[in-house]
Amino acid sequence: MKKTITVIDTFGFLFRAYYALPPLKSKNGFPTGLLTGFMNFISNIGRDFQTDYLVFALDSKGDTFRKEIYNEYKSHRPDVPEDLLKQLPVAIEWIEKMGFQIAMEDGYEADDVIASIAKDAKEKDLEVRIVSHDKDLYQLIDDNKVYLFDPIKKTVVNEEKCFEKYGVTPLQFTDYQSLLGDSADNVPGVKGVGAKTAEALIKEYGSLDNIYENIENIEKTRWKNLLVEGRDLAYVSKKLVTLYTECHCIDDIDKYVLPEENPILKIADTLIEYDLNRIITKVEKDGLSYKTSVPKGYEEKTLETKKEIKTEFILLNDEKELLKIVASIPEIAIVAFDTETTDLDVRHASLVGFSFSFEEGKGYYVPIGHYYLGVPNQVSKEVAKEAIEILNKRKLVLQNFKYDYAIIKNQLGIELNLYADTMILAWLLDTSSKVGLDALALKYFDHEMISFKDVVKKGENFSNVDINEACKYAAEDALITRNIYFKLLDEFKEKECEHLIQLAHDVEFDFIYVLANMEENGIKLDVKKLEELKEKNNLHIQELKSKIYSSAGCEFNINSPKQLGEVLFDTLKLPPSKKTKSGYSTNEVVLQKLYNEHEVVPYLLEYREAFKLQSTYIEPLIEFASKDENNRIYTSFLQTGTATGRLSSKNPNLQNIPVRTEAGAQIRSVFIPKEGYKLVGIDYSQIELRLLAHFSKDKALVDAFNNNLDIHHQTAVKIFGEEEAKEKRSIAKSINFGLLYGMGSRKLADTLGISTKEAKQYIDSYFKAFVSVKDYFKSVEDGSLDNGYVETLLKRKRLFDFDSANAMMRAAFLRESVNTLFQGSAADLIKLSMIKIYKEFKNSEDIKMLLQIHDELIFEVKETEVDKITNRLVEIMENIYTLEIPLKVSKSVGLTWQELK
Template structure:
């Protein structure tokens, strides 16, 4: 079983500070905490062999508990000066060593830990919590979650927790609610000590049960104390209860244990603070390379035109040239070119400074000369890492579009689509080489133009030469995986797609400012109305966005039946509220408030802000080609792919996107593409025939399942099954979707497979192939790998669902990607008065000249329908309108 180790960071540091002697460096700086921390890290890496490590931090501001009780932690004394001096250094070391911290505004480390525990348990991963915090004992769950004492090197399980508190783990929260915690100013019940609390809980079974049987409590003195302290007890329980819903979703992929001892990375600083014993033990000195692999190369600064072109003249004909730019911003629409680097062999790399700006800056190459040099370099076979960034910047300077290039980020993604594809990560994974970190090169608050040219030369040259080396290594990796066909797929589809995306990002999409201002105003007014209505029905004011306060109002004050309990209290999630909708009129208003609040804060306000920054009121998203394991395109800053359409207010947001004057928006959407792919792959005769004859596939399915008479009424059920099976949906999920029993859902799925036996066999074959070979392939034979060997039962089931999903979703991504490339080529070659603006999974949105909209719609749809021969026809639906919301 894999293991996640979570460090209660500040708790650990405080304990280390007081547990170790007051050590000092030769300069008199306190180092006891730092020494203990480094020894702990060494033991953790060398002995514990955890798969994932996270350092949980408190948020910098007050937590939500301060709103519950202003006295919470109010009397904590100021930490000793020596502790305060060491804390920021220790925190800084965490990231420098390659570990990750996790925090969220308004929450404490305990809540972060509880949420990670919930996530890990769902994934079948064991959790070790490094902490002695009493509150965290609530999370212990034998074989799944333990507390860990790094000094004694002992795990604390349920048995030891019960020995400590005298009550079972499930009652520790109630125990602490009774006895309180003076360190955190949690009052508890005055006069009730540990023994009395344990006796009460073991007798009655819970805090609620104690008060339910208060008349039976003896002796009378204890009963009186409990009666007088009831409000305090329940307040304390609220403060002690851990939130495990801090994150909407979680992934542990960013928290892998570093492959080499991370202490080596801070060897210089350890020497500075005279913490040298551990370095001698590791045989490490500041002179040792940061990685196991030493890569030697010359970094040469070309700071004058003559030398620059002299080097370029030496590049052999047909050479591969690795290229990278340095800028003063990550936004290529406004970034300035500060310099560029290139390399055409493994021995040396060159940096060309252009726009460095600081007192005493040395000689640099003029922008005009640099651009002429780049044009020359682009006549060779260019290789880059994330070339979409570099090319979108260079094109802005008037460089013509280049088509002969390779991108190592894309190759890395094709070879392992589930791993991080940043240059630093790929260098480590492919070459076992640690690159110079950007944060160690550019000071906080500055940009690359402030970096000394000598420092920039080493940093930028490394990017180029490592990209050069990685390129050949990744080609070898793909060949060794028997996936050489993906090299061709990259050349034919993925690399050209970079330029397609650049054109889309530069186009942007226009926002109707007046429409959005009106939408924002209406949303604010409606939120005020809803707030007042909720207060009236609740009988008082409270924080509607606080799940704790909302639960208190619904289940304690209004007496509604709680349906689901989590460790942090009764659930108020959407499923719960929907189930309670008929129980009280307040529920409908809360649901509407939540939806509107989310839409306003997530979409209306941010999109309006983005649009106002641009003189043409256009919004420019960034498309991420390598952001998903299935191959689907992702959108960020802002994400325009997830604008909701299921609710009226959500749909209104799409109406705020418009075409510029004289143009129309054109939407072309693949019709039921994943079902057509199912027919293509499975070759099921009934499915194939239905599509070939252009029949209603959902109605056909309903006829087969329920007969002709009931088919029309049950078409939606058939639709849910058709799409659900592609995503690996089982009977439980189908039951939830349709609101039927699990037994009924199981019978429907069995009937479906009896009606379409070839489909059942094909879906089973996907799982069999995945388990046998460890991967699945899409239409263009892109692969997604799965670590079945290390998977738990729950993970195995999830992997098999993802395997099925990847075949269909990934193949649909292949089709639309090929179509986008073909359409982009036509638009550019014919200089058509149209721009491709957005891709929303199976839909493309264009801005087209009004008088050409119909013709281009038919032409582009035809390209999409004939881009790849399937066994069934591909069909598209077309919409033309001024506003995005009117396209369908």
């Protein structure tokens, strides 16, 4: 039977261990997360895999030969976190002290050392296991001889896994990387070639050389042009990614044998200094794990066996026991936390209990406010508050933190400190997927959560639930939230987008506090004016009803599409649109086409607008305002409600009030400030066009913005000439914004009421004037198609499943990729502004942030402070991020929202 040598990609493994575990610290404050992960790995050698020989490969200090090939190689890598840097030399020192062998060669990277050992070991008829998840090592995979082993997932990566993940074989991997490049190492690749294109080219031509030998046969012009332009860098990249195999040999193989004496106990005193006592206890109890027998085929089994979720739900209704347990939790521990309440509306909800989980497979529930006959002992609010204050010093992970934050603040006066929100993390990972707890549990663990409706009877709330049943439901939420958190971290690493974890900590988690504050502030309504509007609009609706009945010659239910269709197309014989099983279509598009066919149609359109005003805005707003003694309404902002990153709002939705209609103006006029305050509106001016100038670097656009020119007038000049520019500015404006949202000639023709041919001429003229823009739009679409995603300004991703899309969906995805880039980047900028404004003014009574309507922020500002505060808001928003062109905002002050326009 072949003997096995295991080669550790030391820095790669240690870096992953650092990010996989929470930021643990010893009692004296020294970081120990990486060290803990490393020692867990050492203690599990033999359980996770068996080996005859073991060696740790390290990078040499200083530059390697690759720097001579390409000076920019690895030049753009971000700084390594200080906590990680502190632990690395300690871990390497431990390796040597434990009696393991290190392999390192001057001028070469660890990957070259690993490649050399793998080559030499194969020649000596050894099986080679490489402990790493680094894709650069995939080129070494050679089934039954060399394979990778992921120590965190405990899975083997072989030729099949390589092909499954990248669509190429290990032998083709360096050619694949030569085309694709590697942003992490600053390997250039061929500019414009993404993963899908690289895979397709390798599949068709087999190798880089063969691609260039057949360059004239490549049908796609874009691919051919990119390859021709990028030929030199492709071959430079090939040299950079190809591992050197002659820098290290293992002739004295016996020195790589595993130490006879327990290596962990050799450094026991040092481990105690770093508070890693558990590792020692584990080893003393279980002995040397690599001396125990492991069933043959263990690794293959770990690939196939589904891990059942361990669940233990513990009821904590004894106050002393509760305080004892929470006090025992290490301050560096990740603790999942959740609340149970009587209502989804935080302003009317009472706290019934809370749950938490800080160790694998265990969830605890603390009952506080259950009310039913025979309810057992519960924990008082005072003790609950004491326990939560202790938990608040740990690293709290929640699912939908904003809700629990408001509950705990309202009920107990504690402001929770968030470490991570799993809902936000899941959304960042895939903005189009479901991010609810039930959906995530099913997606990642194939686990069906206990259903709320199975626990809470109809007409009752959580306070009526038996506390033992409540324990199962609530503790499961905390336990699964904790599991999902660690699973999501793994997913970010697997998908090579750990930067999104940093984005969450830098921006998205802070933004939750901003939204919670806005929801708490609410906005005041002029209820008297609303009541007057209601009465006036109701009379208008009755008048329109009479006119419709008179014009139609009969009475019918105007709100019934079926009855309306019969009246219009059967009774009045108007030319119908296509008839379906449910009857004639009577939507707005159909009615607009019939506008001049009969006098009843304009009345119907006017009736629909008046009815919508009454039912969608006036009546709900009166109902919401009447619930509050100050007549303020409190919308809920959804951070994960859109795929682009824009906010949405609900209960009520204040982001869809029409801007340009009379109905919208009437509604906005009832939003007012409180006594002694004014409303202030700050609106980013032409933010998406400015982003277009920034991204495309089109000279005409950049110059126009840098010289503070009217961009719509400048566009009109470019398309229509100086003489017609003034009168055709509105057309230019439609083109400017329309192209950002994928508007084609047909849509532009409908918008402007012109022929498609004329609209196409306008668009062609636009692209001639702004020469870089068309190419830039194309590059965004191509990048989205190649990579399967588009990134915003802050590198937030939106994924697109082109592989399963039909032609129509594919076209929609391409439009949405452009749309997302600009809308999403605008959303990034306003988020940054909102966070900075919130942090600066959160303790001030002179200003409250009330609403965000996409590019506009609305504040309630003390009258005496309006000028000073408004100037500061403008300063913050215009300087929040440095673009190629200046950011500009417009400001307005008024006594109603409508006055801000």
